Amino acid sequence: MNAPLPRSSCVAVVQAQGGQPVPACLDALSLALSLSGAGERTLLAILAPNPEPVARDLAGQYGCPTVAVSVADGASAGSLAAVLAGMVREAGAQWVCLGHTPFSADLAPALAVLAGGCCVPGVEAVERGEGGPVFSRSVAGGRLIQKISPLAFPAVLTVLGGSQTPPEESVGPAGEVVFREAGAAPEGIRSLGVLRRTGQEPGLADAEAVVAVGRGMGCEENLGAARRLAALFPRGVLAGSRPACDLGWLPHRCQVGITGATVAPALYLACGISGAFQHVAGMRGSRFVVAVNRDENAPIFHVADLGVKEDAVNFLPLLAQACEKRRKEGGS
Amino acid sequence: MKILVCVKQVPDPDEPVVPDVSGQWLAPGAGRWTMNRLDAFAMEHALVLKDTAGATVEAVSVGPDRAEAVVRRALAMGAGAGFLAPMDERFPDPMAVAALLAGLARQRQPDLILCGAMSEDSMAGVTGPMLAALLFLPFASSVVEIAPAGSGQSIIRAVRELEGGMAEELEIRLPAVLSIQSSGITPRYPVLSHVLRANKQEIFRPEAGAPFLPQPRLRSLETALPPPPPPGRFLTGTAAEKAEKLCDILMQRGLL
Ligand SMILES: Cc1cc2nc3c(=O)[nH]c(=O)nc-3n(C[C@H](O)[C@H](O)[C@H](O)COP(=O)(O)OP(=O)(O)OC[C@H]3O[C@@H](n4cnc5c(N)ncnc54)[C@H](O)[C@@H]3O)c2cc1C
Ligand SMILES: Nc1ncnc2c1ncn2[C@@H]1O[C@H](COP(=O)(O)O)[C@@H](O)[C@H]1O
Numbered sequence: 326m327n328a329p330l331p332r333s334s335c336v337a338v339v340q341a342q343g344g345q346p347v348p349a350c351l352d353a354l355s356l357a358l359s360l361s362g363a364g365e366r367t368l369l370a371i372l373a374p375n376p377e378p379v380a381r382d383l384a385g386q387y388g389c390p391t392v393a394v395s396v397a398d399g400a401s402a403g404s405l406a407a408v409l410a411g412m413v414r415e416a417g418a419q420w421v422c423l424g425h426t427p428f429s430a431d432l433a434p435a436l437a438v439l440a441g442g443c444c445v446p447g448v449e450a451v452e453r454g455e456g457g458p459v460f461s462r463s464v465a466g467g468r469l470i471q472k473i474s475p476l477a478f479p480a481v482l483t484v485l486g487g488s489q490t491p492p493e494e495s496v497g498p499a500g501e502v503v504f505r506e507a508g509a510a511p512e513g514i515r516s517l518g519v520l521r522r523t524g525q526e527p528g529l530a531d532a533e534a535v536v537a538v539g540r541g542m543g544c545e546e547n548l549g550a551a552r553r554l555a556a557l558f559p560r561g562v563l564a565g566s567r568p569a570c571d572l573g574w575l576p577h578r579c580q581v582g583i584t585g586a587t588v589a590p591a592l593y594l595a596c597g598i599s600g601a602f603q604h605v606a607g608m609r610g611s612r613f614v615v616a617v618n619r620d621e622n623a624p625i626f627h628v629a630d631l632g633v634k635e636d637a638v639n640f641l642p643l644l645a646q647a648c649e650k651r652r653k654e655g656g657s
Numbered sequence: 658m659k660i661l662v663c664v665k666q667v668p669d670p671d672e673p674v675v676p677d678v679s680g681q682w683l684a685p686g687a688g689r690w691t692m693n694r695l696d697a698f699a700m701e702h703a704l705v706l707k708d709t710a711g712a713t714v715e716a717v718s719v720g721p722d723r724a725e726a727v728v729r730r731a732l733a734m735g736a737g738a739g740f741l742a743p744m745d746e747r748f749p750d751p752m753a754v755a756a757l758l759a760g761l762a763r764q765r766q767p768d769l770i771l772c773g774a775m776s777e778d779s780m781a782g783v784t785g786p787m788l789a790a791l792l793f794l795p796f797a798s799s800v801v802e803i804a805p806a807g808s809g810q811s812i813i814r815a816v817r818e819l820e821g822g823m824a825e826e827l828e829i830r831l832p833a834v835l836s837i838q839s840s841g842i843t844p845r846y847p848v849l850s851h852v853l854r855a856n857k858q859e860i861f862r863p864e865a866g867a868p869f870l871p872q873p874r875l876r877s878l879e880t881a882l883p884p885p886p887p888p889g890r891f892l893t894g895t896a897a898e899k900a901e902k903l904c905d906i907l908m909q910r911g912l913l
Binding site: 406430433438442443445446454459462466469470471474476514515516519522523525533534557558568571584585620621624626630631633634636639640655 | 673778779794796797818819822823825826827828873874879881885890891899903907908
């Protein structure tokens with residue numbers, strides 16, 4: 326059961342849910358595979374209550390030696406960080422890659438402290454610099470890109486979902502699987518239960534058109550045209566960024582993003598939304614994205630198919646009017 | 658209950674943000690700095706506990722001299738004491754920031770440490786979990802509600818947000834570190850008399866007894882604008898013309 330871990334310079338940590346790896350963790354695996362030295366095998370660590378099936382699948386698919394870490398109910402990021410720190414030390418790893426999920430976002434910094442290394446959160450890209458890998462990450466709401474390199478090791482990286490090409494499968498033999506356990510350490514924090522805080526707006530998840538408003542709309546009174554527009558589209562729904570909901574302009578069930586709904590409509594019309602990755606993560610699957618923003622450097626324009634550099638408060642009534650007119654002409 | 662709130666000074670997010678003179682980090686384009694928004698939420702939670710449960714509130718920032726302004730803001734909002742742990746203008750290495758905050762926390766011995774879930778300039782979200790790990794304290798992230806539990810001072814209840822509209826109710830034995838996520842509450846706006854009082858208050862610089870500044874563990878090589886999106890992506894003309902064009906495109910694509 327407690328076979329020693331194989332040595333490896335690079336560990337990829339994969340959370341599994343419902344027997345499947347969490348998608349962002351495959352981005353972490355891709356990055357880990359690219360950071361591993363030539364001829365070296367990345368060590369996979371699978372975290373789940375019952376990790377063995379996923380561990381066997383992935384060990385076969387990618388040919389990596391794999392640790393199946395069974396995670397006790399109630400184990401926190403802090404208690405797992407201690408277990409992973411031990412494994413990282415045992416493997417002699419320099420790099421630890423995790424998917425940028427809320428759970429890893431808490432785990433990675435604690436792991437960096439316990440392992441005596443550093444933490445690079447939200448990695449989007451890597452390039453080879455003279456002194457080793459250089460990582461790119463968004464700062465200032467995605468308006469600037471920071472290039473950063475570690476000075477202390479192990480370097481613990483969280484990798485943004487959708488940022489890497491899918492990991493390359495192996496044609497070689499399956500990696501061996503070893504087992505570890507992460508218990509729930511007594512911690513002074515006790516869960517009293519999970520509750521539903523907000524429901525989800527009916528029709529949002531399978532909407533054909535989403536008109537989404539952000540803080541740039543200024544105030545609730547400015548949302549009239551956005552509301553009219555949403556009603557013009559077949560299966561159209563009005564939604565918002567997190568601030569638009571926190572400010573009370575829209576109910577929280579209308580929020581799009583990592584902590585809200587994930588949508589994939591034919592049309593996503595983003596109005597006064599900056600395009601922070603926490604928002605974009607919830608609308609990346611949209612087929613046609615139009616962004617209205619008065620700042621041409623707004624990161625939303627990087628994910629938009631079509632950009633409108635305008636004051637959204639002035640522009641949306643014009644657009645609603647034009648569309649209403651066109652619908653009337655077309656409909657008669 | 659003694660609460661320590663970590664407040665970071667960041668470039669005003671409503672104005673342009675530009676690479677700094679070194680090209681390695683960033684600075685406000687128009688020179689205006691503010692309190693990181695989520696730290697204002699953290700302050701508000703602390704001040705509600707002050708008003709309702711008799712908590713004392715102290716605020717700390719790590720940064721250069723200009724960061725005194727954010728400590729004063731916290732004092733004006735209602736903190737009883739303010740601390741500034743000095744650090745230079747360069748990219749603030751999060752492990753060094755966390756070590757300085759931990760140093761102050763060891764001196765002040767708070768029951769509860771609050772920080773923001775993420776700072777608007779670094780977008781790292783690492784300081785809270787690092788601080789908790791350095792102090793060997795329990796940590797919960799994305800907290801949106803805090804309330805005292807019972808009459809004792811040593812236990813609180815909190816609600817933290819999970820994914821997909823779910824939340825978890827927690828019972829937390831103090832001392833602990835929590836990171837605060839935005840919610841429907843509105844951080845208070847300091848009244849003028851409090852601003853004037855805060856301007857006269859002393860801000861403590863915990864140099865004496867502070868740990869030596871740890872070696873940076875990250876090197877910021879460059880902070881720059883991303884390449885602009887292709888110009889063909891933008892509609893051209895007057896606002897009304899753009900509205901007509903967009904309408905045409907939506908019709909052509911069968912979206913309208
Ligand atoms: C753990 C965590 C989870 C999060 N989860 C989510 C999430 O699920 N969903 C989410 O949306 N956010 C989430 N966030 C917040 C996220 O980081 C951003 O802060 C948020 O998405 C920004 O919202 P915004 O674009 O509406 O506002 P801002 O960032 O303030 O952007 C406003 C935009 O409007 C533009 N603008 C201003 N005035 C006008 C005008 N008159 N006309 C046109 N444009 C204008 C500005 O140029 C700017 O680009 C999360 C953050 C954290 C830390
Ligand atoms: N220089 C700093 N001074 C005080 N608090 C900070 C500082 N940097 C980060 N923090 C705290 O840590 C939180 C998360 O910041 P970050 O890890 O940079 O995203 C912030 O919201 C603050 O509460």
